[in-house]
Amino acid sequence: MNYISNEKIEEILSNIDIVEIIDEYVPLRQVGSNYRALCPFHTEKTPSFYVSREKGIYHCFGCGRSGNAIKFLMEYNNITFPEAMAILAEKAGIKLGNGYEASSGENSYRKILEDAQNYFENSLSGNMGGIAVQYIKNRGISDETVKKFHIGYAPAHGLLNYLGKKGWKTKEILKTGLIVKTEGGEIYERFRNRIMFPIYNTIGKVIAFGGRNLGSDLPKYINSPETEYYKKGHLFFGIYQAKNKIKELDEAVVVEGYIDLISLHQNGIENVIAPLGTALTPKQAQLLKRYTSNVILMFDADEAGLKASERGVNVCLKEGLSVYVVLLEKGTDPDDYIKKYGADALKERIGRKVNFLDFKIELLKNKYNFNDIDQMSRALKEIKEIVLLIPDAIKRELWYKRIAEQFEIPIEAVRTEKTKSIKSAMGEKVTKRNELNSIYANILNIINVAHDKQKFFDYIKTYIPFQYLQEHVIGKIIYDIVLSEKMPSINDMIDTLDEKTRDIIYEGVFMENSPDKLLMQSLKVNWKKLLRIKLKEINRRISNALLYNEDVSEYEEKQSEIIHHLQQIKQEE
């Protein structure tokens, strides 16, 4: 029988790396997320032969030849389809067997697992009112979901007996990991008194199981051991049920547990997968890339910092995937979240996902004091290590730019990490901050010593937009005062102020006899200074954005707003 099923072909193609295959014949060089070489099928001086690992295809822009790994081998080696398949199957570690049927070993393995799945499913439905059904009900899992995921129940014993009656030999069953042989030669069933979750490969064949305990047996979850036909780091739980949705939505939600996954799925979030008890592996990231380049991870706020440094994130970035984070409140897993707030709320949270690198930048801002050069350098080093994992040079460059903005240092400093350029940038930053501090402190002081305070409240209300005040610590204090039209006593206020501001206020008390007219002038001078600083900042942003061909309309709006305020002051003078 010279027939290879489409399933088999897909399975083999999904277990090989086209870049690795072609690279053996034509040395490839990485360009962005693709690979390039001189075309082996036509003569050329500049390379136009491209290979995409994600898509599993090659294409020559010179001669137009293209195809997958099978076609490449056939064309390059001038061999037949079965010959090419034999090469690929061997590379994939998948047996084609005689006449290209699955080997008898693999066949038995698959069939035993299918029989076991039937047994577990029947045991669950035969367990009506029992502890397993009760557990499933308590977790809110519907009958429909039970059927969809073929959830079952492994009683304390009975599987071995059942499989024996089906004609399977103990030796064959041992290979599946469903039973275990002790050193003393005793045989027992691996899954006892557990809820059973079949694990499918991408084409919907059960190849392993996960089991959750119902009694006091530990650990809470156990999985099938790795076997000749099952490698846990190569697959996701739920990939078969999720793959079409992942493709359609162009994003995959990664959760930790079986129950989380099933709960999300049941509630209409179907593009969800779970790694099988490991951090994400390169193989898993490559598998995912066939369906999408966007991965969403859910973090519990409590352990967010910890998880952000997990290897899995780096693995995804290294494979060129974009990683996003959804932060859930502490102590909450996705299943809890749905039960508490509903599925729509979770969908909404997923919609507001944050890019992992933005998330990491925020973490660094909290962890390090960016006014300290050494700490700033350390933060920069940490974030750059991550950005350097990204294979695409354009993406990396865009992140450098974002980091430069967020760290408020020039992009050159991000690229080179040279202390000198960081230092000069930080110097500017500190000067700017000091200037702003003293301006706001002066304004606060002016209100404090003014006689007719109402006049000053009115001026600020009319001319200084509240959003300006709210951008600054002391500005916020002024905002509260102006809004309530009440000046707190200095003693009430003093604790909330930093030392420098306190000095300015104390000093001000000694000038209490200044006439209001002079104070009003001083208020205007300070307001003008503030606007000039803001104008300088916005001009810098505009020229920066123009450099990158970005939309500057938002900045220009702010620019004309500031100019308008400046003109207002001039007119009054």
Ligand SMILES: [Zn+2]
């Ligand atoms: Zn060509």
